[in-house]
Amino acid sequence: MMRYTRIIGTGGYLPKRVVTNIDISQTVDTSDAWIYERTGIRSRRVAGSDETASSMGEIAARQAIETAGIEAEEIDLIIVATGTPDRIYPSTGCLLQQRLNIQNCVAFDIQAACSGSVFALSIADQYIKSGAADKVLVVGSEICSRVVDWTDRGTCILFGDGAGAVLLEASGQAGILSTHIHSDGGYEDLLYLPNPQSAAKANRDESGYINMRGNEVFKVAVNTLGRIVDETLAANNMQQSEVDWLVPHQANTRIIAATAKKLKMSMDNVILTLETQGNTSSASVLLALNEGIRDGRIQRGHVVLMEAFGAGFTWGSALIKY
Ligand code: ACO
Numbered sequence: 003m004m005r006y007t008r009i010i011g012t013g014g015y016l017p018k019r020v021v022t023n024i025d026i027s028q029t030v031d032t033s034d035a036w037i038y039e040r041t042g043i044r045s046r047r048v049a050g051s052d053e054t055a056s057s058m059g060e061i062a063a064r065q066a067i068e069t070a071g072i073e074a075e076e077i078d079l080i081i082v083a084t085g086t087p088d089r090i091y092p093s094t095g096c097l098l099q100q101r102l103n104i105q106n107c108v109a110f111d112i113q114a115a116c117s118g119s120v121f122a123l124s125i126a127d128q129y130i131k132s133g134a135a136d137k138v139l140v141v142g143s144e145i146c147s148r149v150v151d152w153t154d155r156g157t158c159i160l161f162g163d164g165a166g167a168v169l170l171e172a173s174g175q176a177g178i179l180s181t182h183i184h185s186d187g188g189y190e191d192l193l194y195l196p197n198p199q200s201a202a203k204a205n206r207d208e209s210g211y212i213n214m215r216g217n218e219v220f221k222v223a224v225n226t227l228g229r230i231v232d233e234t235l236a237a238n239n240m241q242q243s244e245v246d247w248l249v250p251h252q253a254n255t256r257i258i259a260a261t262a263k264k265l266k267m268s269m270d271n272v273i274l275t276l277e278t279q280g281n282t283s284s285a286s287v288l289l290a291l292n293e294g295i296r297d298g299r300i301q302r303g304h305v306v307l308m309e310a311f312g313a314g315f316t317w318g319s320a321l322i323k324y
Contacts, residue, residue, distance in 0.1 A: 005130060006131070007177050007178040008176075008177045009170060011066040011072075011169040012065075013066035013069065013292060014062050017050060018047070021046055030152075037159045040254075041255065041256075043160065043277060043281075047162050049145045049148075055084045055087055055165070059084075060101040064102070066139065066168060067139075067169060072169070074102045077139045078106075079109070079129055080107060080110075080139045081110060081139070081140050082111045082140075083118025083140070084111060085113060085144060085283055085284060086148060114312060115195075115283060116251050116281065116283045119310065120181070120251075122141075122142070122284075123168070123170075124182075127181050130170060130171075138170045140170065142288045144284055146162060146163055146212075149211055160216075162281065165289075166291065179238050181321075182233055183318035192315075193315075220257065224260045227260070227311055231265055233319070234307060234319045244305055246300075247304060247306045248261065248265060248267055248272045248306075252275050252276040252281055275293055303323065305322070306323075
């Protein structure tokens with residue numbers, strides 16, 4: 003019997019504090035109108051000083067576990083996607099394993115910037131299809147607010163904090179239809195988050211903040227995401243019209259609109275969280291998936307295309323029959 007990966011639960015968590023565009027316009031030279039028109043963002047959530055990627059991930063994970071109706075101990079693999087880990091090691095995955103009090107499982111982090119959760123889904127799918135794991139917890143959790151320069155209007159307007167989770171299980175029924183992940187390490191200069199400690203040792207004068215040449219990233223993102231739509235549909239011998247929902251990485255509404263157009267899809271079939279969450283990096287796709295499932299838009303049997311693009315560059319997609 004063919005083994006597929008099926009979604010059995012999702013969860014999400016957003017910190018309480020809301021920072022609006024108007025709040026940001028008090029400290030940097032920008033406006034609510036400029037930010038909304040160029041990005042689609044009105045506000046974002048910012049984590050409290052007591053929160054971490056693992057504490058936020060735990061809340062999202064517990065919600066996914068509860069929805070799935072399983073015991074945490076049944077999980078045999080935890081993959082956390084994060085670019086803002088609690089510590090470099092132990093991995094946030096191990097810290098989450100401890101928080102969930104799971105004795106016998108494997109846990110690790112993967113780092114693919116904003117594409118992290120799609121990369122993690124792809125890894126989880128390989129483990130499940132091969133029989134190496136039966137139940138996998140994938141979490142994307144980010145505290146971007148700690149790695150943006152709040153005086154840089156080119157980046158501080160974009161990012162937000164949050165965590166998303168999905169529980170996956172082996173099944174005879176599809177499931178994840180295909181995943182596609184890619185990297186091109188040739189674009190380091192367009193988007194990077196330095197490690198200040200190693201930069202200092204190497205005599206590089208770098209801050210611990212996200213550096214981005216936004217306009218150049220934008221152009222590559224639009225072209226690349228267009229190509230991944232083609233690749234995903236071709237691999238499944240599907241037409242655009244067979245996709246019910248687009249669950250995109252939430253970086254910029256104009257990038258998302260270009261992908262929807264490529265799918266000949268109305269924006270009504272796109273799960274958008276950007277307006278109130280901003281770009282939560284590796285958490286964004288899972289937060290959007292959770293929202294679409296919880297509010298009943300995404301129903302069992304619907305075909306869902308998830309996609310993301312981020313630093314590296316990295317990009318990927320997952321086509322799912324929910
Ligand atoms: N408020 C007002 N004006 C601004 C702001 C701001 N917050 N930011 C930039 N500007 C100005 C610029 O200085 C520039 O002025 P100039 O024409 O006088 O030089 C003008 O607005 C246009 O700037 P652009 O950078 O060309 O603006 P653009 O339309 O490209 O929008 C944005 C900028 C929103 C950053 C966009 O480029 C974007 O979304 N890029 C993609 C981001 C992304 O997808 N990142 C990948 C994922 S993130 C990850 O992996 C971590």
